[in-house]
Amino acid sequence: MAKDIEILKNENMNIADKIYIFDTTLRDGEQTPGVALTVDEKIQIARKLNNLGVDKIEVGFPASSKGELESAKKIRAEDLDSTLVGLSRSLSSDIDAVLDADLGYIHTFIGTSPLHRDYKLKKSKEEIIQSAVESVEYAKDHGLTVEFSAEDATRTEKDYLFEVFSEVVDAGADFLDVPDTVGVLTPIFTHELITDIKNNFKTPISVHFHNDFGLATANTLTAIECGADQAHVTVNGLGERTGNCSLEEIVMTLKSVYGVDLGIDTTRLYSLSQLVGRLTGVKMPVNKPIVGDNAFAHESGIHVHGILNNSFTYEPMSPEMVGHSRRIVLGKHTGANALKSKLKEYHIELDEEQFCKVFDEIKSLGDSGRCVTDDDLIAIAITELSSARETPIVIKGLSISMGANVSPTATVKLEIDGVEKETASTGVGPIDASLTAIRELIQDTMEIELEEYNLAAINGGTDALAEVFVITSDPDGNQSTGRSTNQDIVMASILAILDSINKLLLIKRSI
Template identity: 50%
Template sequence: MSHYLAKTEVKPPERVLIFDTTLRDGEQMPGVTFTIDEKIAIARQLDELGVDVIEAGFPITSEGEVEAVKRIAAEGLEARVCALARPTRLDIDKALGCDVDYIHIFIATSDMHLKHKLKMTREEVKRQAVEGFEYAKDHGVTVEFSPEDATRTEMGFLKEVCRAVSEAGADKINVPDTVGVMTPRVTYEFFKELKSVTDVPLSAHAHNDFGQATANSLAAVEAGAEQVHVCVNGLGERAGNASLEEVVIGLIAQYGVKTSINTRQIAETSDLVQRLSGIYLPPMTPIVGDNAFSHEAGIHVHGILGHPGTYEPLTPELVGRRRRFVAGKHTGRHAIDAMLEEMGLHPDAEQLKVIAAEVKRLGDTGKKVTDADLYAIARNVMNIKREDRVKLKQLLVVTGNSITPTASVTLLIDGEEFIGSGVGNGPIDSAINAIRQVVDSFADIRLERFSMKAITGGTDAVADVTVRLRRGDRYVTSNGVSGDTVMASVEAILRGMNRLLDDPPDVPV
């Protein structure tokens, strides 16, 4: 971290609680819907990660939501399981019926919401908040209160409401920046002022409409907030909520604040939520993006090889990632040599020069050089002859408007013929599942990422598919190019599989 010491004295709490709302506010992101089983899988992983509170859902919204919250509450997790409710008996009874011991009650307090949404006066809102609170507390549960749109609420009234719920027995008061209008400096002062009127622990709930959710959450902690609401991968309404991974690592690395999070589980948690939500992060996403610990530029790689701290503020292992060197036109020989070393290839100086030149040539044409590409280039230059272990003999895919997409595949594995079949939500998915059925019988290879782009326009566009596969702790990227999207996908998968199945070869003298 920076050696500069700011003159402003900041005294954050020694420990901050992490309240995860991926399953509630995160699921409110347009296009994101989790099944009950998916919610349970995410809740288990969040518990493994070590979050303090899991907001499992908003029971009043549907019977499916009730079942999901109830089943998560019955999982026996270490984390507290919380349900959201408005301050009405109907909402609170629905939440209590899910067997949770923690209820998060909210009601809007800004004049904007009172006038245009609730059609209520300030006095009516305050009375309903207190009555709902007292009703929930009478049932012996932990109750957290959120004055929705707090940051656009007149401060005098906000203090009045916070005092009222404090006197009613609030266990925590959460301060939502509902439409993300705050800046870090204003957030700090805002929380400082609220701290002066209540001894109840404060929590921050930041939205990312202006791209400042993480910074505002950290500013709230600087001002004394004891808890932060977050979502894995920054999921949430509109531009999302504060990102769990950014807030947690910021607290630990930049402030020295303790949390209950097992940071080595962060990447696995992020990957699970990406798969189940269908929302994949841009590669340059901090902490968990594919490029967060990836390096291509020769000067950078040279520095990293000397000491990782030259171009990495964190070690990838801290969050469960691995460092990657990427081949491309900016890559120097040091980087390519290191990448080949990891692949078990040891070119001499002249061979390395030729390999590096070919990588740069491909990069100059605009081609992304995958791990499989580099491996193939090196084997060719080094005259290493090895047959692919898995070859495609035949593929048949059937799809249509009245049938489930189905594929059958015949693969040659070490010369022996194997037949597999699969169904999926489309021809590509069914083809990949058919291949998986065969390969799973002897190797545990998992598809981690899949992306496709059209190289040309029109209905005859050429598809360029890039995949990332994993076998144990080994990862590989590979691609396939074809006018047939299914064949481009299959080519990419098989190239990656062959790379992962290939033992490090003996280099001929």
């Protein structure tokens, strides 16, 4: 990677030798509105996180319910390599629940900002410090590794925040966590705050940043640049309100942009994201960095031409690095190189004339507002491959009229060997009416019977391409296939029938 991306490091950064990834998907991630995970689902996610190689997994809030306690116990029984963490308030009863779950690491918190002191806890500054210190001491006395969070730290007076941190450090806290509880930090203030904390405390610093203004990842990276030792993250950025700092964004930015080795198996990121998305029911936007459907998708002809020569021209990392895959999307911006690459992928060989017709069809569909799928392309290309190379009969016009309790009428204009003919016919439906009109127009040239008719919508949606396959025959027993794809079912049917008729006519004239 270092040969393809210029690693961003300079002497002003104070990046720690070891950066810990603390995943809180099973705790803060589950607090995403509308999300509730079963014990088995939590175990599946915990296993995936463990196999990914995260340092710490916050398994839940054991004191909050019997279910949470049992869930924590069952995850503990998995004997995972990652350190398992339990959340607790600064209450001995909460700490006892973490101990009951047989967890060795506790994340204990208490609100420190004026808002939390006055409106939630209704406690004085002195009472807050006393609760914080007593909880840390109690946890340490019971052999736990303690991470202390000053909830709403970024809206707490700095001198008071430092006083709280100083007291809990003296009480034995192993990590000091700085939560940006409502996501109000910006990178410049993050830099100032984390730098000041690092200059005043030797205890490792952890950061837990929320994404209310879309700055959680940027603020977390800034904190790491300033010496933060640990980042709290969630898979897919799940969490309260707009979520937390995204696991995949932090891991890949540190790896690809900063050149930091976290010991994470990044090839498992996409499958982890997919699992969490399915279990929580929270689907990622297509433009979600790293794991979104469009993270490695390209349509622009210029971009596709670049990545076909060297993927790093328009990708900062390879999709294989995260277990994802590259997609070349077809549409109005598609270039010839992209189309040729797609056709090669499906082993479809077209001559120059056929290629140009397929290319024009793709562009036309793109201009109509459609995103052309691979299935669309395959159908269009196969239609072109199987179409008659000579077309003595060509459709020049089609009009369908229908009404309640009235048989549909099809008015069809054909050019037959250079001569235009037009007629109108009725039928049980617009396709049947059109076929009747075609039979009438070509009766002086040949007779045909429709032996087989198959219609398929290539993809879902009311604008899906219709693919029609037919077999027609003549009185001499000759049979021929016809195929067409079109957004209009009636037109697709007529074109397929005419394709088959033209082939029969060429057979007849060659005898």
